[in-house]
Amino acid sequence: MKNPLGKKILFLQVKNKDKEAFGRFYDLYVTRIYRFIFFKVSSTAEAQDLTSEVFLKLWQHIKDDKEISNINSFVYAIARNAVIDLYRHKSRKDTSIEDSSLADIADNSNPLESQAIGSDLGHVMKGLDELKDEYREIIVLRYLDELSLNEIAEILNKSNGSVRVLLHRATKALKDVVK
Amino acid sequence: MKKLLKNLKKLQNLEVAGKPQDSWISESKEILMSQIRPQATENFSAGEGGYYFQYFFSVFKVAMRPVGAFMLVLFVMLGYSATISVANASLPGDMLYPIKTASEKMQLALTFEDDKKVQMQMGFVGRRVDELQQIVVKVENNQDKARKVSDAAKQISSDVNVVKENLTKISLASADQVNVMQVAKDVDTKTLQVGQDIVQATEKLPQDVKVEVAKDLHDAINSTDSAGTSALAVIVNKYEKGDVTISDQEVTTRVTDRIKSTEENIAGAVVEVNQLIIDVNNSTSSLATMKGILTADKNTTSTLANAASQPVVAQKIIDQAKDLLGQKNFSSAVSKIAESKDVVAQAVSTVQSITNSVQNNAPTSTSTETIIKPLSSDNIVSTSTTRTSETTKSIVQ
Secondary structure (H helix, E strand, O other): OOOHHHHHHHHHHHHOOOHHHHHHHHHHHHHHHHHHHHOOOOOHHHHHHHHHHHHHHHHHHHHOOOOOOOHHHHHHHHHHHHHHHHHHHHHHOOOOOOOOOHHHHHHHOOHHHHHHOHHHHHHHHHHHHHOOHHHHHHHHHHHHOOOOHHHHHHHHOOOHHHHHHHHHHHHHHHHHHHO | OHHHHHHHHHHOOOHHHOOOOHHHHHHHHHHHHHHHHHHOOOOOOOOHHHHHHHHHHHHHOOOOHHHHHHHHHHHHHHOHHHHHHHHHOOOOOOOOHHHHHHHHHHHHHOOOOHHHHHHHHHHHHHHHHHHHHHHHHHOOOHHHHHHHHHHHHHHHHHHHHHHHHHHHHHHHHOOOHHHHHHHHHHHHHHHHHHHHHHHHHHHOOOHHHHHHHHHHHHHHHHHHHHHHHHHHHHHHHHHHOOOOOOOHHHHHHHHHHHHHHHHHHHHHHHHHHHHHHHHHHHOOOOHHHHHHHHEOOOOOOEHHHHHHHHHHHHHHHHHHHHHHHHOOOHHHHHHHHHHHHHHHHHHHHHHHHHHHHHHHOOOOOOOOOOOOOOOOOOOOOOOOOOOOOOOOOOOOO
């Protein structure tokens, strides 16, 4: 949905507990929230579980009439916290947190797709894996989710200028790694 | 860097790069909705319109302070629905008119299905035509009338161009053939009516207003025709690809109606050209001065003579369309209709620009030389057995 007015109206409807609007909101956000989480966790199953949890938590927040000033950044904040909670839970259980790489996740996903990727895209995926979290996050938001700089600034709680600088550094870092 | 960005883009649709499976998306949505449904509110006290008002007021209150204050008073007195009803009766230039158009924009923004969007937009074009008709009748001051008619005509052009673009988009993208066919039929039918309504409205305008707004009205008619012809092309294209929701008879009727409409345009262009020829011949300007206006340069045929020949050319093209229709070659017939309309539009545009030059030219001496002969009905004779034009319609009489 590229229509900013339509988006704002949708957010208002969601905040007013309109279930159909929430369904549309889900359609709009599920892929990007899933991807946001995907790059931070160790398996597809975890990414799926956490994504579902994010939307349930969002709904719970709305149902409890809690204030949401910016729903766009709020949903990402829930996602980020969900990942943090997952790792906290894992470390409490003394389960060794496997240092899984994106390549491992790739092995778990569609095998046909893995074969079809080709070396170029494989290099890019490995490059993303090697970046620090902050850089990987902004690359994913900008180039895979195709969010605007304004939207990214809201999500990361940074100024537009900072986002631009961070994006430039991240892209350069990825380019250096992929070379 | 370009290669890197290109590769990143390629990752978008890969599961290894975080694209969730479609099956998981629908399953998880179903589970989520089943969990929230018992908790969601069914009826909203604000009403759907409340969202419009709520958002409208928060976004537009700064830009529209005087209107906003007035609207607030109205809203408090009448409530939301009545406020919008009052705004819906407003005309361009009225205080509440921006509320009417803002309300329409919000309705469009909340319509997510592309086919319904096109139909809604076409409905709004109809509203613009109603506004035009009301302006013609109700506004007394000619200066005001000219300004409002011009604004209404420009809005019609703009809105109908959007309809055309969006219809093209959905006809290329949509897998749902039935809806696209229905939308195209809707646009085809309504644009014919809109074109006729604009012509009828302008016939009621005072002469000096007509001259002032002629270009804007012609643009509105041309845009409407263009959208209608595009819609007809979509219908014919889908029919020829095997769409069963339209019969051979219906396609024939629609193409015939569009041919008739084009012949009416041609007849109108002939009237305009002849009027201009009379004006030029009666002009007291020196021949040299008139020739300076009429010729592009000394070596070419006069511009007016070119304009005079165009309705003849347009009629020949529309006759070809009729022949193709007779052979059931619908798509070629529609192409010929579009070609003929372009020629007519060109002729009318040339007439307008010459009219402006003639009016601006100060008379200097008497000339008895006839520069060019008016077109006679013999010049515009259809070779088809079906003569569709009974009356001539003109923009400038």
